[in-house]
Each structure stands twice: as C-alpha cells, then as structure tokens.
Amino acid sequence: MKIICSKHQFLQGVNIVSKAVSTKTTMDILSCILIEAYDGHIKLTANDTELGIETEIEGDIIVPGKIALEAKLFSEIIKKIPENDVILETEENGNTSIRCEQIHCNIMGRTGDDFSKLPVIEKENKITISQYDLKEVIRQTIFSVSDNENNKLMTGELLQIEKNQLIVTSLDGHRISVRKIELNETYPQMEVIVPGKTLLEISKILSGEAKDFVNMYLTEKHILFEFESTVVVSRLLEGKFYNINQMLSTDYETKLTINKMELLRCLDRSTLFVKESDKKPIILKIENEKMDLMISSEIGSMEDKISIEKEGKDLLIGFNPKFLVDALRVIDEEEVDIYMINAIAPCIIRDENASYLYLILPINVSNSHI
Amino acid sequence: MKIICSKHQFLQGVNIVSKAVSTKTTMDILSCILIEAYDGHIKLTANDTELGIETEIEGDIIVPGKIALEAKLFSEIIKKIPENDVILETEENGNTSIRCEQIHCNIMGRTGDDFSKLPVIEKENKITISQYDLKEVIRQTIFSVSDNENNKLMTGELLQIEKNQLIVTSLDGHRISVRKIELNETYPQMEVIVPGKTLLEISKILSGEAKDFVNMYLTEKHILFEFESTVVVSRLLEGKFYNINQMLSTDYETKLTINKMELLRCLDRSTLFVKESDKKPIILKIENEKMDLMISSEIGSMEDKISIEKEGKDLLIGFNPKFLVDALRVIDEEEVDIYMINAIAPCIIRDENASYLYLILPINVSNSHI
Numbered sequence: 001m002k003i004i005c006s007k008h009q010f011l012q013g014v015n016i017v018s019k020a021v022s023t024k025t026t027m028d029i030l031s032c033i034l035i036e037a038y039d040g041h042i043k044l045t046a047n048d049t050e051l052g053i054e055t056e057i058e059g060d061i062i063v064p065g066k067i068a069l070e071a072k073l074f075s076e077i078i079k080k081i082p083e084n085d086v087i088l089e090t091e092e093n094g095n096t097s098i099r100c101e102q103i104h105c106n107i108m109g110r111t112g113d114d115f116s117k118l119p120v121i122e123k124e125n126k127i128t129i130s131q132y133d134l135k136e137v138i139r140q141t142i143f144s145v146s147d148n149e150n151n152k153l154m155t156g157e158l159l160q161i162e163k164n165q166l167i168v169t170s171l172d173g174h175r176i177s178v179r180k181i182e183l184n185e186t187y188p189q190m191e192v193i194v195p196g197k198t199l200l201e202i203s204k205i206l207s208g209e210a211k212d213f214v215n216m217y218l219t220e221k222h223i224l225f226e227f228e229s230t231v232v233v234s235r236l237l238e239g240k241f242y243n244i245n246q247m248l249s250t251d252y253e254t255k256l257t258i259n260k261m262e263l264l265r266c267l268d269r270s271t272l273f274v275k276e277s278d279k280k281p282i283i284l285k286i287e288n289e290k291m292d293l294m295i296s297s298e299i300g301s302m303e304d305k306i307s308i309e310k311e312g313k314d315l316l317i318g319f320n321p322k323f324l325v326d327a328l329r330v331i332d333e334e335e336v337d338i339y340m341i342n343a344i345a346p347c348i349i350r351d352e353n354a355s356y357l358y359l360i361l362p363i364n365v366s367n368s369h370i
Numbered sequence: 371m372k373i374i375c376s377k378h379q380f381l382q383g384v385n386i387v388s389k390a391v392s393t394k395t396t397m398d399i400l401s402c403i404l405i406e407a408y409d410g411h412i413k414l415t416a417n418d419t420e421l422g423i424e425t426e427i428e429g430d431i432i433v434p435g436k437i438a439l440e441a442k443l444f445s446e447i448i449k450k451i452p453e454n455d456v457i458l459e460t461e462e463n464g465n466t467s468i469r470c471e472q473i474h475c476n477i478m479g480r481t482g483d484d485f486s487k488l489p490v491i492e493k494e495n496k497i498t499i500s501q502y503d504l505k506e507v508i509r510q511t512i513f514s515v516s517d518n519e520n521n522k523l524m525t526g527e528l529l530q531i532e533k534n535q536l537i538v539t540s541l542d543g544h545r546i547s548v549r550k551i552e553l554n555e556t557y558p559q560m561e562v563i564v565p566g567k568t569l570l571e572i573s574k575i576l577s578g579e580a581k582d583f584v585n586m587y588l589t590e591k592h593i594l595f596e597f598e599s600t601v602v603v604s605r606l607l608e609g610k611f612y613n614i615n616q617m618l619s620t621d622y623e624t625k626l627t628i629n630k631m632e633l634l635r636c637l638d639r640s641t642l643f644v645k646e647s648d649k650k651p652i653i654l655k656i657e658n659e660k661m662d663l664m665i666s667s668e669i670g671s672m673e674d675k676i677s678i679e680k681e682g683k684d685l686l687i688g689f690n691p692k693f694l695v696d697a698l699r700v701i702d703e704e705e706v707d708i709y710m711i712n713a714i715a716p717c718i719i720r721d722e723n724a725s726y727l728y729l730i731l732p733i734n735v736s737n738s739h740i
Contacts, residue, residue, distance in 0.1 A: 104674070269450040304472060
C-alpha cells in the first residue's frame with residue numbers, strides 16, 4: 001500500500017477511530033488501527049469487538065492495500081510531524097514507512113488479516129437525530145448507568161422510539177434517569193439497550209452541533225450510527241429492560257420548587273462529609289417555606305437552609321447527596337420541582353411534561369441522630 | 371479562638387501554605403494547617419519538617435487562640451462556601467465551627483500543641499531578587515535535579531552568590547544545568563544547597579512578576595524566603611557540592627548553531643522511539659552544513675535532517691534525546707550554540723556569556739548500528 005494524506009486528515013481520522021481501540025491489551029491486534037486503501041477510498045477502522053468505528057479520510061491512493069498499525073504509536077507520530085502531506089508506504093512483511101517533509105519514520109505493522117472487521121449491518125429502521133440532541137441526552141443520563149458487570153443490563157441505556165420521541169433511560173438500583181427528546185419525524189415503535197461505554201465514546205466524537213445530524217439504524221443485535229464519513233457499530237445488550245413505569249407515579253404528598261444552583265451548591269458542599277466507607281445521608285427537613293439540610297459523619301457536620309416553595313405536607317427525608325448532585329448538574333432549568341410521597345418512597349425531580357425525570361431512592365433516616 | 375476573615379483571605383492563605391503540607395500522612399499533625407490568632411495577627415502555618423510555610427491573612431480576632439485543622443478538608447470547605455465573611459470558632463476540645471451566611475460546618479481540629487513550629491532563623495545574609503527571576507531560574511534548572519535519594523546532594527540545587535550574580539546549578543550524573551542571574555546589588559560570596567522540592571514548591575507560590583521581590587536569607591542550616599506576607603523556611607542539604615568547573619571547559623572541536631524550535635521538534639519526535647527498558651540514543655551525524663539525526667529501537671526508527679551552521683570538525687555523536695529536549699525547552703533564544711569535542715566528551719549548550727549552560731553526557735555509539 002502507498003497513500004498520501006495530509007497530517008490533518010490522518011489526525012482527524014485517528015482521533016475518531018481511537019475511541020474504539022482497546023486500551024486493556026498492548027501490541028495485540030485489538031490495539032491497532034486498520035488502514036485500508038481500495039477503490040479510491042481510504043478507511044481507518046478500530047474495533048474492540050464490542051464497539052467498532054470506521055471513518056473515511058481524504059487522500060491519494062498510489063498503491064492499494066491495507067495495514068494494521070499500533071494505534072497509540074501511530075497517533076503519536078502523526079501528532080508530532082509537521083502540518084504537511086504524509087506518505088505512508090508498506091512492505092509485504094508489514095514494515096511501514098511514514099514520510100513527511102525530510103522526516104522518515106519506520107514502524108512495524110501487521111498485515112491486518114486477523115483484524116476483526118465491523119459486522120455488516122442491514123441499514124433498516126433508520127432514525128435521524130441532531131448531533132447536539134444525541135450528545136446532550138447521553139450526558140444527561142450516562143451518570144446513572146451502573147458499572148457493576150454482574151447486572152449487565154444496568155450497564156446499558158434503554159433507547160426507546162415512540163412516535164416522534166426518543167426516550168433514553170438509565171438506572172443503577174438507586175436511581176433512574178429518563179430523558180425525552182422530540183424527533184423531526186414519526187417512527188414505528190422500537191427499543192434497544194445500548195452499552196453505556198458505546199454511548200460515552202460516541203458522545204466524544206459527535207460534533208455537538210444542532211445543524212449536524214446522525215442516522216441511527218437499529219437491528220436485533222446491533223446499533224449503527226452514521227454521520228459525516230464515520231460509522232460506529234456497537235453490539236446491543238440482550239434481554240428485557242426493567243419495567244420502571246410503576247415507579248414513576250405522578251402522585252405526591254409534597255412538592256418543592258427550588259432554585260437549582262442554590263440547592264446544587266449546598267449539596268455539593270455536603271459531599272465533603274460523605275465518607276466512602278460510611279455513606280451518611282444528607283437529611284432534608286422540609287417545614288413551611290424553608291428546607292433545613294443537615295449531614296453529620298465521622299468527618300464533621302454541616303447545616304444549611306434553603307428557601308423553597310412548598311405544596312403539601314412537611315417531610316423529613318434523607319438522600320445520598322451525590323445522587324442529587326448528579327441529577328441537578330445536568331438540568332438546565334433555573335428552578336426545579338421535586339416531588340415526594342414520604343420518607344421511604346423515592347423522590348422525583350421532573351419538569352411538567354417530563355422531558356426530564358430523575359428518580360432517587362431515599363436513605364432511611366428514622367434511626368439517624370438528627 | 372474566634373476569628374472572622376473573608377473566604378478570599380482564607381483561600382489565598384490556605385493555597386500558599388498547603389505547599390508545605392505533607393501528603394504522605396493522613397490525619398496526622400503534619401497534614402494540618404495551624405491557624406494562630408494573637409496580637410492582631412492571623413497566621414496560617416504548614417510544616418512538613420523539611421519545608422515550612424507561614425503566611426498572614428487579614429481578618430478580625432474576636433478571641434485569640436490557635437487550632438490545627440486537617441489541610442485538605444479545611445481547604446475543600448473554604449473552596450465550596452460562598453464569597454463572604456467566614457467565622458471560625460473553636461472549642462477547648464478542638465471542635466471547630468465554620469460559619470458563612472446560613473451555612474454552619476463543624477469539624478474536629480487539634481489544639482496544635484504538637485505542631486512543629488518553624489525554626490527561628492536569624493535574618494542575616496539577605497539577598498533580594500525579583501520573583502520573576504527566581505521563578506524562572508528554578509524552572510530552567512529544576513529538571514536536572516536527581517530523584518535518587520541515595521545521592522542526597524544531587525536532589526538539591528546549588529545556589530551561589532558571587533558579587534552581583536546568583537548562580538544556580540543542578541546535576542543528576544548525566545547532565546548539568548547552570549543559570550546565572552544578575553542581582554541589583556553586590557553581595558559577599560555565599561553558597562547553599564537547597565532541596566529541589568523546596569524550590570519546586572516555592573516556584574508555585576511566587577507571583578512571577580518582575581516588579582515583586584523576594585528576600586532570601588542564608589544561614590548555615592536553613593534558607594528563608596520572605597515575600598509579601600509569606601515566609602518559607604527550608605532545611606539545607608549539608609555537604610560539599612560537586613566541583614563542576616573542570617567539566618565546563620570552553621575548548622571545542624565542533625560548534626553548531628541551530629534553530630532551536632526545529633531541533634526541539636525533531637528531538638521531541640524521536641523520543642517516541644525511546645523505550646524505558648532500552649534507551650537507544652539519537653545519533654547526530656554532523657557533516658558540512660547539515661546534521662542527520664537517526665534513532666532506531668525495537669519500536670521503530672526515525673531519520674531527520676536539520677540545516678546547521680558549523681565551525682570545526684565533522685562528528686558522529688549520540689545522546690538520550692530526552693536530555694536535549696529538557697534543556698532546549700527552557701532556553702528562550704531562537705538560535706542555540708552547541709559545543710562539542712568528540713563522541714565521548716560531553717556537549718555544552720550555552721550562550722556567549724554563559725548566562726545559561728547545559729552540559730549533557732553523550733551515549734557511546736561506536737558499537738551501534740548506524
């Protein structure tokens with residue numbers, strides 16, 4: 001193979017596909033980027049077998065062929081060479097020469113015959129969404145994905161298509177996050193469970209521009225994302241996602257309306273008193289038009305007060321402050337509504353039409369010293 | 371003790387003294403900041419027994435006294451409270467209340483009786499230097515301090531006062547860095563060896579402004595730095611520093627003049643091919659008006675060319691590219707002069723009046739495959 005591409009093209013391509021390079025192995029084929037040059041197309045591919053990314057870059061093919069190069073080394077070389085054309089040329093044994101201006105590097109590549117190609121996906125069930133929306137919806141839900149591999153389904157997010165809505169749900173046993181996004185078209189009902197890691201990596205390579213779009217294709221075992229000259233394919237998690245509808249009751253006994261930043265700052269401070277080994281709750285004492293917040297642990301204690309608007313009963317309830325912080329951080333509104341029933345039922349933070357909904361289980365404080 | 375200071379004052383003070391908080395211990399007196407309020411002065415002190423920092427902050431003393439607070443927790447609390455006045459009040463048992471607006475935190479402090487105070491230093495042998503100069507001279511030499519505790523003297527830097535010059539020297543067995551700075555006054559001849567860690571930490575709290583000054587006081591066992599409302603005291607390393615003068619010969623057989631950035635970029639690229647376990651040299655082949663650079667290791671190989679101005683003989687010589695990179699990074703000039711004698715004698719990078727001088731030992735390349 002012999003190709004000529006600009007440093008810029010190589011760098012852009014490498015940065016995109018690197019998200020699917022396995023970091024756990026070294027000098028294994030999974031830690032490589034496959035470069036293929038055939039029929040006028042130069043393609044870079046990385047595939048850790050769960051997640052695969054392919055992107056096309058611009059350049060000239062002098063001799064067609066392919067080579068697999070260790071991703072980290074190749075990307076470091078590309079980063080450190082001048083902004084100019086790069087000639088990449090391979091020998092049959094895998095020896096690869098990288099030339100740019102007066103610089104000439106040689107590294108050993110692999111023929112790439114053992115590189116696991118991306119699965120061929122039928123492009124059906126297409127859904128189109130703006131890159132901005134997809135990136136945002138991931139950011140707003142990814143934090144409540146579980147990292148416990150024993151509960152495989154909890155390490156993924158449920159993506160549901162309902163008419164012209166995309167509903168994204170994640171949960172980890174202590175909390176549930178749900179976001180709804182309006183799509184430009186109406187689609188047939190579908191749902192898939194996508195690994196959290198896939199969503200995290202794809203959110204890193206999305207432009208985040210509202211004017212740029214992504215096509216998603218859902219199949220039984222895979223999800224395929226297509227945007228600009230990039231294709232991302234991920235395995236789906238198999239199984240039936242948790243039925244959360246029964247938990248999302250709209251009944252409540254207490255409704256609070258609170259300035260979000262004020263509450264967030266207070267809760268964030270209180271996390272200083274949470275010890276990993278002994279998770280003491282922050283206790284909310286809701287009385288009339290104010291809320292007292294208290295936390296007390298081996299480390300120390302903190303008390304704070306926030307003025308609130310309240311509808312319904314007074315209440316004393318405790319939470320892991322970190323869970324409230326995670327949810328409040330991704331809500332853009334200035335004021336939030338929090339709905340509660342009693343000290344042992346989950347609270348729900350949501351807007352009126354539930355475009356966002358964060359459910360958080362309380363910590364029983366009946367025995368705590370208050 | 372009861373004092374009132376602004377969040378800003380506390381934060382500034384804590385950020386300064388934290389540099390001398392021991393990070394190796396937890397909840398030990400060495401991980402604490404001592405706050406003392408007597409005679410109208412509020413002083414924060416940290417002391418890891420090698421390095422001690424004391425700074426005064428502004429505020430009101432309601433009840434004089436002192437308390438030692440765990441540095442990390444106290445600094446996190448101060449960071450996360452609102453920009454307003456903070457009331458710090460202690461009880462006899464060490465319980466400390468921190469109040470700001472409606473927020474009330476309690477943490478356990480220590481009476482501070484076991485806190486090791488800074489040594490009392492006679493303020494003699496005063497030298498005045500701009501904060502900019504001191505910060506720069508540390509940055510320009512600190513990288514060649516050895517981290518090998520077996521050679522204790524090499525973990526420090528030699529500070530020499532000669533007339534109106536401060537000469538700073540560091541070395542690690544493979545290289546020597548020397549910087550000379552002009553002072554505004556002439557002083558008697560003095561020299562001390564200051565631990566590298568002290569210099570690193572002090573360079574972090576210096577403003578770096580040419581108009582701000584530091585007073586340094588040298589004693590037999592300590593160096594004291596005084597600037598604004600801060601005092602830094604460090605133990606000195608005891609012993610006789612290496613005599614390097616015989617190595618700094620101005621004889622040479624080959625002199626190169628090279629564009630610094632071009633050389634730096636090339637050397638930086640070549641470090642990609644250096645393996646920790648098998649340090650292959652970059653080989654410089656100096657011939658006529660050009661220099662070929664070559665490196666070859668298990669990882670791969672690289673060749674590059676740089677145009678040079680040469681005076682004297684052609685030469686083939688090898689170096690650890692990282693050592694050249696470290697030196698070139700802290701030289702501000704656009705062009706550098708490199709002086710060499712032969713393939714086994716050290717090279718010296720210096721300007722005409724030796725305001726900077728970097729000596730680097732070569733790697734024998736006679737047996738290398740070129």
